[in-house]
Amino acid sequence: MDDTEDRADALFHALADRTRRDILRRVLVGEHSVTALAAKYDMSFAAVQKHVAVLERAGLISKRRSGRENLAVGEVEAVRSVASMLGELEEVWRGRVARIDELLNTEGPTGTSEGE
Amino acid sequence: MDDTEDRADALFHALADRTRRDILRRVLVGEHSVTALAAKYDMSFAAVQKHVAVLERAGLISKRRSGRENLAVGEVEAVRSVASMLGELEEVWRGRVARIDELLNTEGPTGTSEGE
DNA sequence: GCGATCTACAACCGTTTGGTTGTACGTTTC
DNA sequence: GAAACGTACAACCAAACGGTTGTAGATCGC
Numbered sequence A, B: 001m002d003d004t005e006d007r008a009d010a011l012f013h014a015l016a017d018r019t020r021r022d023i024l025r026r027v028l029v030g031e032h033s034v035t036a037l038a039a040k041y042d043m044s045f046a047a048v049q050k051h052v053a054v055l056e057r058a059g060l061i062s063k064r065r066s067g068r069e070n071l072a073v074g075e076v077e078a079v080r081s082v083a084s085m086l087g088e089l090e091e092v093w094r095g096r097v098a099r100i101d102e103l104l105n106t107e108g109p110t111g112t113s114e115g116e
Numbered sequence C: 001g002c003g004a005t006c007t008a009c010a011a012c013c014g015t016t017t018g019g020t021t022g023t024a025c026g027t028t029t030c
Numbered sequence D: 001g002a003a004a005c006g007t008a009c010a011a012c013c014a015a016a017c018g019g020t021t022g023t024a025g026a027t028c029g030c
Helices: A003-015 A018-029 A034-038 A045-057 A076-094 B003-015 B018-029 B034-038 B045-057 B076-094
Strands: A061-066 A069-074 B061-066 B069-074
Touching (some): A003 A045, A003 A076, A003 B003, A018 A034, A018 A069, A018 A076, A018 B003, A034 A045, A034 A069, A045 A061, A076 B076, B003 B076, B018 B034, B018 B045, B018 B061, B045 B069
16 A cells, blocks of 8 residues: 555665765666776775665666676666656646545544544 | 755655655645644654655745744645656666766776776 | 744654675686 | 685664654734
8 A cells, every 4th residue: 555655765765865876877878787886986895785785675776697797777667657756746736636635644643534 | 066966865865755755745735834734644743843844955845934833835846856857867868968977976986087 | 911822943762874894605717 | 726806795883864752932812
């Protein structure tokens, strides 16, 4: 149910770091090994590897083994899915969303009345 | 220079929390006071207020004082600016970005050669 | 004026994050 | 087979995050 919310959390979180956004740009252009990526940044290999893992867990990149190298490539579909989430937000603003109440978190410790 | 990167950090970080995304949806529909928003979630007023502050610092919402109430409203332009960042990523993938090297972080402890 | 309401913010706390170093394991190369 | 390379992962650390409670300042209603 809030499965898409979990996914949104992971996607936005992955994008909320400039090093990860930079890695994503590189691997959207073409495949890069983790070591090749790590050489680009002024931090340890392990740190870059962790960033790659975060991107992978979010589905923004995928990895392919090639001998001892691990080639990462950007998943443009995932980028588009984030864009579509923002598009939905814009539709909310336009008032074009049919069942807004379904999009909104239905908590309301006052009794889930939500009628405002 | 990496001013836009700071902004991107703030925007994606603000969006990387489901409560904040939910608040954003509500205030994109129309103005809500902080108290009205806080009533919707099963957490303290202060917690919701902090979320609102994060959204405001990122520029995703703005606040307007009306008597003792503080009315928050969503800034759809900021949402669009995030969408355009993702659009730029997609263009990187398409190979349509003219000066990619300017988009990519130019670190390279090996001497900023970047020639790969 | 006084109580109730709306807001802001400080102080605190457990967990996560982003970084480090060190170790270990498969793969290539000679 | 041994050295070098590419990777993965554990353990550790300071800082940030998301939450809490408590205090305090404006503003409204009566």
